[in-house]
Amino acid sequence: TEFMVIDNMPVEINGERNILDVIRKAGIDLPTFCYYSELSVYGACRMCVVEDQWGSIQAACSTPPKAGMEIRTNTPRLRKYRKMILELLLSNHCRDCTTCEKNGKCKLQELAQRFGIKQVRFHNTSEDSELDTSSLCIVRDKSKCILCGDCVRMCNEVQNVGAIDFAFRGSKMCVSTAFDEPLANTKCVGCGQCSVVCPTGAIVVRNDTAKLWKELSDNNTKVIVQIAPAVRVGIGKELGFSEGQNVMGRIVAALRRIGFDEVFDTSTGADFTVLEEAEEFSKRLLTGDKLPLFTSCCPAWVRYAELNYPQLLKNISTCRSPMQMLASILKEHHRDDEKRVVVVAVMPCTAKKQEAARDEFKEDGVPYVDYVITTQELIHLIKEANLIFSEIEPEAVDMPFGTTSGSGIIFGVTGGVTEAVIRRLSDDKSAFGLRAIAFTGVRGMQGVKEARIDCNGREVKIAIVSGLKNADDLIRSIQAGEKQYDFVEVMSCPGGCIGGAGQPVTNRDGKYNRGAGLYNADRMSNIKRSEENPIIKELYDGMLKDKVHKLLHVNYLK
Ligand code: HC1
Ligand code: SF4
Numbered sequence: 001t002e003f004m005v006i007d008n009m010p011v012e013i014n015g016e017r018n019i020l021d022v023i024r025k026a027g028i029d030l031p032t033f034c035y036y037s038e039l040s041v042y043g044a045c046r047m048c049v050v051e052d053q054w055g056s057i058q059a060a061c062s063t064p065p066k067a068g069m070e071i072r073t074n075t076p077r078l079r080k081y082r083k084m085i086l087e088l089l090l091s092n093h094c095r096d097c098t099t100c101e102k103n104g105k106c107k108l109q110e111l112a113q114r115f116g117i118k119q120v121r122f123h124n125t126s127e128d129s130e131l132d133t134s135s136l137c138i139v140r141d142k143s144k145c146i147l148c149g150d151c152v153r154m155c156n157e158v159q160n161v162g163a164i165d166f167a168f169r170g171s172k173m174c175v176s177t178a179f180d181e182p183l184a185n186t187k188c189v190g191c192g193q194c195s196v197v198c199p200t201g202a203i204v205v206r207n208d209t210a211k212l213w214k215e216l217s218d219n220n221t222k223v224i225v226q227i228a229p230a231v232r233v234g235i236g237k238e239l240g241f242s243e244g245q246n247v248m249g250r251i252v253a254a255l256r257r258i259g260f261d262e263v264f265d266t267s268t269g270a271d272f273t274v275l276e277e278a279e280e281f282s283k284r285l286l287t288g289d290k291l292p293l294f295t296s297c298c299p300a301w302v303r304y305a306e307l308n309y310p311q312l313l314k315n316i317s318t319c320r321s322p323m324q325m326l327a328s329i330l331k332e333h334h335r336d337d338e339k340r341v342v343v344v345a346v347m348p349c350t351a352k353k354q355e356a357a358r359d360e361f362k363e364d365g366v367p368y369v370d371y372v373i374t375t376q377e378l379i380h381l382i383k384e385a386n387l388i389f390s391e392i393e394p395e396a397v398d399m400p401f402g403t404t405s406g407s408g409i410i411f412g413v414t415g416g417v418t419e420a421v422i423r424r425l426s427d428d429k430s431a432f433g434l435r436a437i438a439f440t441g442v443r444g445m446q447g448v449k450e451a452r453i454d455c456n457g458r459e460v461k462i463a464i465v466s467g468l469k470n471a472d473d474l475i476r477s478i479q480a481g482e483k484q485y486d487f488v489e490v491m492s493c494p495g496g497c498i499g500g501a502g503q504p505v506t507n508r509d510g511k512y513n514r515g516a517g518l519y520n521a522d523r524m525s526n527i528k529r530s531e532e533n534p535i536i537k538e539l540y541d542g543m544l545k546d547k548v549h550k551l552l553h554v555n556y557l558k
Contacts, residue, residue, distance in 0.1 A: 002067035007074065013065045020048050020060035028073055031082065031111050033199045034148035035061040038494070039157055042149050046085055047111070051075050083115050091122035093200070094143045100201040101139075105505075107199030108146060134182030136357055137190035137350035138203055145175055145202035151194035158494065160469040161304070163188035175202075187307050191300040191468070191492045192350030192501025205350050205502060209377050209384070215342050215370075216259040222339040224262040225255050226326050227397075229270065229412030230348035230497035231375045233517035238379055238504050239389035244513025246521050249394020251346075251378070258385045262398045266345065267408030269326030270420070272539075273297060274407055274530035276319045276552050277417075278424040281487060285455065290315050292463075292478070292485040295417050297321040299355035300492035302556060304468050309475060318553045322411060323352060324361050327368035328551040329401065332543060342370045346378050348412070348500030351492065360554050374502025400535065406522030407530045413515040414466040414496035415442040415449060418489045422462075423529050425455050434528055443519075445495055445512055448474065466491040466499075 002013045004022060011026045018041065023030050033045035043062035050060045053070035057078070060071075072078070089108060097103050132140040149166065152175060156162045163186040167176040177186045195203045215223050232248035241247055252263045281293050296302060296317040305312050320328065327343045334341040345352060349372075355361065356369040373381070382389055396402065407423055410416035419442045426433060441451035442464060449464040463485045465471045471490045477483040493499045498514035499506075506514070527533055544551060 004065055004067065004069040004071065006071050013067065016065055018061050019050065019063050019065045019069070019071060022065050023050070023060055023071070023073060030060055030073055031114070032061060033107060033146060034150055036150060036153075036197055039150065039153040039197070042153065045146070045148050047082055049078060049081060051078060057081070079115070082111075083117060086112055086115055086117050087120050087122060089146050090117065090120045092125040092127075093146065094126055094141075095124075100144070101204040101207060102144075102201035106201060132183050133206075134184035135188060135190060135206070136184075136353045137188075137192055137206055138183070138195050139206050140183060140203050141201060142174055142176075143202075144200045146200055147173060147175065148199060149175070150197035150199065151175060151203055154193050154197050155188075158467050158469055159189070159191055159193055159492065160472045161187055161189055161191075164194065189300040189303040189307070189468070189492065190351040190354045193493060195350070196501050196505055205374055205376060206353060207377055207380070208353070208371055208373055209380050212344065212371055212373060212381070213384075215344075220339055222261045222334070222337060222341045223259065223344060224264070224330055224334075224341060225260040225344040225346060226264045226266045226269070226323065226330075227251055227255075228266040228323065228345065228347045228349070228352075228497065229409050229416075229518060230500060230503065230514065231346050231378070232521070233412070233514040234348055234375050234498060234500075234503035234506075235379060237506070237510070239382070241390070242513070243506060243510045244515075244517040246517045247389075247394075248521075249396065250389060250392050252397055253392045253395040254382050254385075254387055254389060255346075256395065257387055257392070258381055260344070264326060264330070264401050265397050265404050265408075266322050266326055266347075267404040267411065268401050268533070268535060269322035269324075269329070270297075270408035270411040270417075271405050271530035271533045271536055272325045272329075272552060273319050273322045273411075273417075274420045274424050275536060276325075276548070277317050278421050280317055280319065281421065282425065282455075285458065285460070285486065292488045293317055295489045296554075296556075297411070297417060298351070298491045298497075299349070300351035301468065301471065301490040303351065303354070304471070304492065306556065308472075312475065313557050316556060318555060320361070320552055320554045321352075321355065322408070323347065323372075324355070324368055324554070325552050326401070327361075329539065329543065331363070331368050332547070332551060333401075343368060344371045344373065345369050346375065347372050348375050348497045348503045349493075350374060350501045352502075360556070360558075375500075376502055376504060379504070400538075403527065403533050403535050404525070405527040405530050405533045406525035407528065408533070409521045409525065410518050412497040413518050414445065414491055415464045415489065416496065416518065418442050418451065418462055418464050418487065420530060421487070422451075422453055424531060426453065427456070429529075445508070445515065447494060460487065461485045462487045462489075464489045466496050467494045468492050 048060040129142040407420035495511040
């Protein structure tokens, strides 16, 4: 084995691309603003500088490891250098930390504290710049940008959108949209992944909780809430549980304490999606028309297709997303209520805010989903209500829409929608058959997966992608005739909704644990298949009898 020496300790080199990764393996959390293992190396922030045995200074993120190399990470010179960088950054950075959306989660704040910055020797040159609040999903504040470029690389490299980039040079350099247009006028799809990697408050998720408190305190309004699959495994870590632990019961109880009148599970909506999408897919398989069928539950993906591949819109399922299906059912059910009824959705997703505002999802100008708040905003609500989450006793969701299946729950992880649809379509209804589906290639955190299944004696080819760059590459290979599929699941966020930008930020292991949390919930469900959820039959025989099209489908082609 090869090794290098870090602070007088031998450390093994095992395929790491740079010495930063080797150093971290040695239990040293070298600071950096601009290094993410899933993005290209930019090497601009210089916080990860180290000294070699000859005293020369280099950035650890852009230096490959070599056997015999000797590195020091914490010399007086390096400490001074890092403090200087921090002071320079702070000298033209807004310092209103207490009122910043990122307060407590800001990397700049954390490192200023870690390195004991008590005063900034340089004159404050920060200028007030206008917030860009044009997007329904995220808010940009240029005055808080430290030019690490993480958002730019995320938007370009992982999401293939390129809505933001560096503009100008020298002291005027900033991150901007083309021609400095408001973000809403660009190709931004609202995925929010830029906010996940932004180390400061320069890009944050839009916070809609203030409006919600008003609704909650209005006695003439009934406030109904639905909780997305991924939220139950994404929220716990910040509230005293382990990453990926399913705390659905506590979320339900907390929402009731906060003042919501009825609480439901978006997984119930997902069961309707499975039935409708499976039927749509069977029909298309018979006619061979409009294949591959692309899934439609991810709103950032739908937006991406509208902007970049309008000719593919006919291939996208006409199914409303589970959030919209459940909301449409809830609004229909409460049609004659005396009180005004408001539907709120708690989502792991920023793009759902945009989906809720689409004209397709309004009736007489009133949206089916009135408010979307993210998992992070729900944490704010819980804290603002002074609740001690870990001490709340778990409760069940309300009836009559309170039954879910395991299939609906796994929607929140990449491959989950596909697995749920396969369960519906598969002829083998045995417990063994159900378990075997998990081994067809649908599970796992990879950005691109393939599966083949037998359906009515025909081999069906499936692709599952997460991350829009992966989706784009796949579409190109289909168009070039190199690949052929019948069914394609697309989720914009790497890992699926569990990695949504509305969730507390986590790493690869965290996403794995969240996925495992959803698969556990499925294993513990006594109803595994969507069609076995009793509410399905009840509603198809009742409310949905002649309203399937009106309440469960959408036409993006208009
Ligand atoms: Fe998702 Fe979906 S799985 S899109 O990732 O189809 O957001 O969790 O709620 O609508 O069910 C998100 C999650 C969510 C929808 C469902
Ligand atoms: Fe790019 Fe997504 Fe951020 Fe929009 S929300 S700028 S698409 S990363």
